[in-house]
Amino acid sequence: MKIITRFAPSPTGYLHVGGLRTALYNFLFARQNRGKFLLRIEDTDRSRLVLGADKKIIKILKDFGLKFDNKPVYQSKRLKIYQKYARRLLEEGKAYYCFCTPQRLEKMRQEQMKNKQAPKYDKACLKLTQQEIENNLKRKIPGVIRLKVPGNKTIKWQDIIRGEISFESKDVDDQVLIKSDGFPTYHLANVVDDHEMAITYVIRGEEWLSSTPKHLLIYEAFGWQAPKYAHQSLLLNPDRSKLSKRQGDVSVEDYLAKGYLKEALLNFLAIIGWTESKASSQEIYSLQELIEKFDLKRLNKSGAVFDLEKLDWLNGCYIRQMPLAKLVKLCQPYLPQIKDKKLLAKIVKVEQERLKKISDISQDIDFFYKEPDYNPELLIWKKSNRDAALENLVKLEDFLLSLPEKDFAEVEILEKNIIDWIKKNNYRVGDMLWPMRVALSGLQNSPSPFEIAWVLGREETLERIDKAQKKLK
RNA sequence: GGCCCCUUCGUCUAAUGGUUAGGACACCAGGUUCUCAACUUGGUAAUACGGGUUCGAUUCCCGUAGGGGCUACCA
16 A cells, blocks of 8 residues: 655644654655655634745745645635535434533533543533524524544554554543534544545654544544554653743744754754664764655654754754855855955855854854954963064064965965974964964954965955054054 | 653663663863864763562563643634
8 A cells, every 4th residue: 555644734824843843754754665745734723824824834845855745735625525524424423513602611611620520521412402403503503513422432543653552432522523613623624634635644743642532533433444643752842841932943944044954954853753773873864865764663752852952063064064165155145244255255164164053154254354353462372472472473474475375375285384384493383373363363262374364365464464563562 | 630641871862681771962081283163082971769570670560750742613
């Protein structure tokens, strides 16, 4: 049987990173089995609907390389279908009309809670006669359709990730199937669509675990075969609660805007809660590799803290491996003040190994195009003194003056020249390099003096060293 | 409150009856042409607790504790 998975987000705003992880797992599982990966937009809640949110989700999936098959299915366009199926359940006596007011339901729930009972619908409307029901319908009294849940039954299934899970039907509420506005609830629409779309594997978050008995009951009422379920663990805040906006960024867009790479984020989402095998210590995976190696059964049962430090590390790995031209392109938006393409490329090259996020590129780089202002004391190396620093800068300037323009064309040549000169004269490297670097950058911490001089060029380098001498006098 | 799920270093995890309990991130220390970064070598650090089963339990069972999820005419 062909394996078909789906990602079924509701378009209520941004896409949560946990949602992206679910999409990834569904995508991987489908691809590695040469199956299909479908997209369904669950837009049955009109009050929470955000216009355009579906387009954003589709764009993100595309940008991340999670290509889905077929056209996306919109539940809001399938109202008649859900109603048809609900009617069938009604006719077969497996569902019933309920006209209870929200107020009555609320009151009932409160009382049940007070009596330490599980809040559940009391099936009051099940006692309605056919005549009463028809009268209510004729008078257009708002009502819903509920599933008639059998009383004493054990519902169990083999979850791919968690093994056997069982619930008692007495703990399952008579779930609303069709709301009073005619829209289906998640539960009905989800089951009907998974069935009609021939979904074979449902991979979803753990928050759906306690809804699964409801879904299984609906499948049973229709006489359909249920798909296989895999309930993955949740992404957590550092305090181990469900990853939420209150404690940091949760939307995919947020992470992208912060300068995380798509590849890194996807890689991170894949390895958080999953490891390839007992033997492997691999952490970096391309999407293609994940398709080959991902194993649903090896997903971890317990929730995983979304560890930003590890994401930063992983992102840094990806940045360091990236071809310069691509990185320059990504950095450009963060450095609008630098119009000179060559200068931009040089700065990015020098900063490449220092970046954790793309956005870091805007940190401490002003000195590359603007004369730095700094305290002259900074020019003095810890093992040196003011007079020596000045003297060394003079020597250095004299030497650099002797180097032709072409020696500034590559970092390596410049470096070799200066180091050879230091060695030949038996200078201490720190005596020369520290003041040089500070003269060029004005910073305590910065790239090496060779790299900065290479970016600045011969003329600017000499000028800054000259200025540094004046500061020390 | 009820129902369900989970529990190995700070974090992500490996090890499914026999290991000095392994790796990665983070942290600490050393190395590397001055600082930072990168790289590299090394180090600190965990089986929640209590009972079983067993010659032997991280591993299997029970209980306790802790954490999480759900408990809507939201998904």
